[in-house]
Amino acid sequence: MQDLLRRYGTGLTLIMCLLVAFWLLMLVIVPNITLFEQSFRPYLPVSEVGGPRDTYSLGNYAKVFEGHITTSLLGFEFEFPVRVRTFLLTIWYSMVVAGLCLMLAYPLAYYMAKIVNPRSLPTLILLLFIPLWVSEVLRAFAWWIILAFKGPLNALLLAVGLIDDPIRWTNMGYTGVMIGLIYTYVLFMLFPIYNAIQSLDTNQIEAAEDLGAPWWKIHWRIVIPHAKPGIASGSVMVFMLSAGSLLVPSILGSTTSQWFTQTINETFNDALDWNTASAYAFLLLILCTLFVTVAMVLFRVKLSDIAK
Amino acid sequence: MHRFRQSLAHVYMVLFLIFMLAPLLVMAGAAFNDSKLPSIVPWRGWTTMWFSEMVADERMMWAFVNTLWVALTVAVIAVVIGTASAILINSISGRIRTVLYGLMISTILIPGIVIGISTMILWTKMGNAMGTEFFLFNPGLHLSVLGQVSYIAAMVMLLVLARLQSFDAGLEEAALDLGASHAQVMRRILLPHLYPAIGAGAAVAFFQSIENFNVTQFTRGGADTLTVYVFSKVRAGITPTINALAVIMIGITICAAILYEVRRRRMERRMAQVEED
Numbered sequence: 001m002q003d004l005l006r007r008y009g010t011g012l013t014l015i016m017c018l019l020v021a022f023w024l025l026m027l028v029i030v031p032n033i034t035l036f037e038q039s040f041r042p043y044l045p046v047s048e049v050g051g052p053r054d055t056y057s058l059g060n061y062a063k064v065f066e067g068h069i070t071t072s073l074l075g076f077e078f079e080f081p082v083r084v085r086t087f088l089l090t091i092w093y094s095m096v097v098a099g100l101c102l103m104l105a106y107p108l109a110y111y112m113a114k115i116v117n118p119r120s121l122p123t124l125i126l127l128l129f130i131p132l133w134v135s136e137v138l139r140a141f142a143w144w145i146i147l148a149f150k151g152p153l154n155a156l157l158l159a160v161g162l163i164d165d166p167i168r169w170t171n172m173g174y175t176g177v178m179i180g181l182i183y184t185y186v187l188f189m190l191f192p193i194y195n196a197i198q199s200l201d202t203n204q205i206e207a208a209e210d211l212g213a214p215w216w217k218i219h220w221r222i223v224i225p226h227a228k229p230g231i232a233s234g235s236v237m238v239f240m241l242s243a244g245s246l247l248v249p250s251i252l253g254s255t256t257s258q259w260f261t262q263t264i265n266e267t268f269n270d271a272l273d274w275n276t277a278s279a280y281a282f283l284l285l286i287l288c289t290l291f292v293t294v295a296m297v298l299f300r301v302k303l304s305d306i307a308k
Numbered sequence: 309m310h311r312f313r314q315s316l317a318h319v320y321m322v323l324f325l326i327f328m329l330a331p332l333l334v335m336a337g338a339a340f341n342d343s344k345l346p347s348i349v350p351w352r353g354w355t356t357m358w359f360s361e362m363v364a365d366e367r368m369m370w371a372f373v374n375t376l377w378v379a380l381t382v383a384v385i386a387v388v389i390g391t392a393s394a395i396l397i398n399s400i401s402g403r404i405r406t407v408l409y410g411l412m413i414s415t416i417l418i419p420g421i422v423i424g425i426s427t428m429i430l431w432t433k434m435g436n437a438m439g440t441e442f443f444l445f446n447p448g449l450h451l452s453v454l455g456q457v458s459y460i461a462a463m464v465m466l467l468v469l470a471r472l473q474s475f476d477a478g479l480e481e482a483a484l485d486l487g488a489s490h491a492q493v494m495r496r497i498l499l500p501h502l503y504p505a506i507g508a509g510a511a512v513a514f515f516q517s518i519e520n521f522n523v524t525q526f527t528r529g530g531a532d533t534l535t536v537y538v539f540s541k542v543r544a545g546i547t548p549t550i551n552a553l554a555v556i557m558i559g560i561t562i563c564a565a566i567l568y569e570v571r572r573r574r575m576e577r578r579m580a581q582v583e584e585d
């Protein structure tokens with residue numbers, strides 16, 4: 001601080017501090033506190049806001065447990081709160097998406113870091129970046145076209161003879177959503193892992209080969225441990241983006257694939273019940289915080305490594 | 309065996325590229341199909357009708373103008389705040405630095421929906437509390453700007469902070485000793501060093517803002533940005549005008565990519581020549 005004052009004088013230092021304070025207080029901390037406070041208030045007509053009925057309660061959070069639906073798990077059928085089910089399924093499928101992205105991205109990341117001719121690497125990266133620059137909504141829309149009942153994927157599979165009847169891709173539970181999420185976010189897994197593997201000394205791999213290690217053991221004992229920070233940050237990124245995505249589930253979802261963000265969107269923008277929506281949004285925030293914390297402890301990485 | 313695994317890896321790379329690029333081709337192809345539904349099968353013949361319909365779509369043009377305004381504003385504010393934060397973070401230490409830095413970084417990880425809802429609630433509540441109709445406190449794209457800045461500023465901060473690592477603070481000392489004012493030190497010495505990072509930060513902020521959907525969806529009031537408009541179109545009966553828009557966006561992307569690639573190759577060749585000499 002002293003240093004700052006000496007270099008840039010009182011005026012400039014004050015301006016910089018004010019800018020940072022505006023950002024962190026007005027755009028981050030205070031909004032989230034307001035969200036938290038609002039989530040405990042009941043949904044009232046405008047005239048009654050601030051009146052005697054406007055008291056704090058856990059009512060909005062209790063709404064998560066309202067509305068039951070019959071589900072079956074492992075052959076057992078039972079009643080289950082529909083929003084809790086949505087919440088849990090969102091977490092589960094986001095984890096599955098992160099896992100599948102890892103499986104898809106890891107071989108390519110290794111290929112890019114260790115096998116490909118370094119001269120053609122920049123071109124490869126550039127080609128991979130093209131879908132990333134085309135906006136997310138269009139990427140989801142592209143899959144909407146492909147997966148349509150009379151769309152090109154069914155036409156192709158029919159022509160090849162793999163299937164006899166067209167498949168309703170976007171009406172098979174979470175299938176469409178998962179395909180869309182993987183396509184949209186797999187690159188957020190690829191580049192962190194690539195960066196991590198790139199710093200691995202190729203001599204280590206060759207030494208292991210010379211000593212007779214089979215290829216899977218080289219990956220298991222040398223490459224994957226070295227790539228762990230990249231895997232951690234990629235997984236956290238993909239999970240957070242998937243769980244927080246509203247575009248992809250809305251465009252590629254079926255009637256049976258409710259995503260928790262869709263529940264929040266409907267409460268906020270259709271039912272106009274901002275207070276309950278705040279409660280749901282707060283739950284989502286808690287979930288993400290928990291997930292990041294667990295990943296940080298589990299993989300022993302720092303917050304700054306993940307955010308990169 | 310080794311050779312076999314290598315060729316397997318090449319095949320995988322090609323398959324992955326097809327997976328990433330084929331959807332874009334399908335989407336672009338559908339823009340030229342003379343069919344009311346956006347698809348490439350069955351093919352009903354070439355047409356450029358969807359492009360003229362797109363230009364005639366006034367709401368889309370408005371959404372486009374809105375998007376540009378929002379992105380520009382976000383870029384300016386995020387660059388100013390992000391640069392100030394990076395300079396501040398760079399010159400403090402200890403626990404307060406850890407806390408501030410963690411707080412800044414964590415904004416990147418907050419789900420967009422949470423940012424959107426919390427921004428909306430805070431500003432409209434402040435408006436209600438003050439009983440004012442001033443536009444700042446009503447829903448609208450200006451709230452989208454504030455919401456987007458809250459996490460995009462952190463991205464700019466990271467870029468500028470990385471650049472600050474290579475800054476020689478001795479230059480500032482020298483300037484001060486030679487009688488430069490504080491403003492001069494900032495404007496003539498520190499900022500010029502940071503310009504590359506500030507430029508990159510502005511570009512990142514601009515494109516992040518164009519991409520943004522979650523924050524905008526919850527704060528926009530009645531206004532459209534391009535992403536929101538495309539989204540509403542996709543949900544409520546689509547015409548291939550969206551595909552025409554996609555063709556243009558893919559076209560711009562590919563042009564930028566080719567320009568970048570050509571420039572890179574030229575640089576590479578020049579470097580090789582210098583090495584030979």
